[in-house]
Amino acid sequence: MKAIQMTAAGGPEVLRPVDMAAPTIAGPGQVRVHVRAAGVNPIDTKIRSRGPFFPDALPIILGLDGAGVVAEVGEAVTGLAPGDEVWYCNGGLGREPGNYAEYTVIDAAVARRKPAGVDFAEAAAGPLVLLTAWEGLFDRAGLQGGQTVLVHAGAGGVGHVAIQLAKWAGARVATTVGTPEKAALVREFGADHVIDYRREDFVAATLAWTGGRGVDVCLDTVGGETFARSVAATAHYGSLITLLEPDTGTAWGEARTRNLKIGFELMLTPLLRALPEARAHQGDILDRCAKLIQRGSLRVHVSRRYPLDEAAAAHAEIERGRVTGKLVLLP
Template sequence: MQAILMNAPGPPEVLQLKEVDAPELQRPGDMRVRLKVAGVNPVDTKLRSRGTYYPDKLPTVLGCDGAGVVEDVGTQVTRFKPGDEVFFCNGGIGAHPGNYAELAVVDEAFAARKPATVSFAEAAAAALVSITAWESLFDRANLQSGHTVLIHAGAGGVGHVAIQLAKSVGAKVITSVGDEDKAEFVRELGADEAVIYKQKDLVAAVNAWTEGAGVAVGFDTVGGKVLDQTFAAVRVYGDVVTLLQPGPDTDWQTARMRNQRVSLELMLTPMHQGLFEAQSHQSWILSQCAALMEQGKLKIHVSHQLSLAQAAEAHRLIEAGGMMGKVVLTTD
């Protein structure tokens, strides 16, 4: 089969299309999926440039997201059969081959049925960002109906999903974006307020929108000084969730004085730590998101569809910044 191999950390050019052996079923619960589309995420670019979690296992195949058709199943697979359409988040961090390939092997417990109403591109693009947004808003911050939430970079991959998940439970959303086109995009997704951070003071805008109270939940998808801004925009006893590791210069005073609960979110933890039940729970999250997609309450925006051979270009697009939605690689 064809796959994109990473032989060493480096620039996008280290991603090379090669012919490799097709993966075999290893355990009774495994199934082999003929991939139609692989999602591309910022974490892929970081693993490519800095090295994977398992540097001693190079060469490797990146790509955590996948969507395709089940081709073969192990003896204990009960949820799926050959011909079923599935999507999942598995592999791609260095321990096991990822999804920049024509075939992938995944435990049935980690996969969800692809909604018939969405394309393979949308399904593959949904996996990692949907799990990240769901865990951040609901598992970490306990977002509920009537809550107010600040979502940074609302037009991005995680952000545009987070807006829709928040609205699906009846929360009110204010989000930050870089320009008017993105502001219009997030309003179409259901955001109640969009703040162009290059034009307005974000904290002042949030305080005005909440009549000085601050939001119940702040979701930081950017990191750096944005985390400090989030503390200042979240109410006393509110929740802050960040996807990035706080830096040594993070100003914790506001969070401390407001008794805020601060949570860290890394959806790759179950895969990295080998936590089977936790990763199985993530497939349940995908099933919930699939239901929302079928109901028209969750739409995944795919901004670029590139061929597998264009993996390096996909990484360049993401590293350039300013993306709306997701980039995917197709195997057709």
């Protein structure tokens, strides 16, 4: 099969197209998937530049997000059959092969039915960002209808689905963007208030929008100074959830005075720590998102599709920092 291997830590040039043997089922509960599309995420570029999470893993195949057709099932698999269309988030961290390849083997419990009526590219773009947004908003922050939310970088991968999920839950949503084009895009996704962070102070704009109160929930997808300044944009007793590690110099006094609930969201934890119950919960989230997609309440925006052998170009595009929605590779 054709695949993209990461041969060393470094720039996009370390991603090399190779021909290799297709993986085979090694356990009775596994399925072999013909990968029809693989999502490209910022975490892929970070692993490529810094090295895999697990020692002595190189060379590896990157890519957590995938969608494809079941080609073969293990003898103990009962819920799936060859020909079934699935989507999933699995591998790509160094312990298991990822999805920058024509075939992969995964546990049957991880493979969930692809949303009907959605093409493989849109399905492959979804799992990681949907899981991150859902866990951040609902599992970590406990978002409820009628609350206010600030989503940073609303035109990005996590941001654009977080806006839609928050609106589906009945919240009012503000979001930050950096260009007029991105502003138009987030309005399509339902944002109630759009803040151009290059032209206005997002804290002042958020306070003005909420009558000086601040938002009930802030989802930080940027980190650094944005996280630190978001404290002042979050209401007393509110929730500030971040996808990144705060700077060591972050001043926590105001967050404590406001009695903020500070939460961390890393959807990779079940993959890194082998937590089967958490993996099952993530599968249930994908099933719920599939229903929302089929009802037209949620969509994943794919801004560009690349042939598999142009994985390095996709990584370079992400690192330029101008991507809206998601990029996808097509094996």
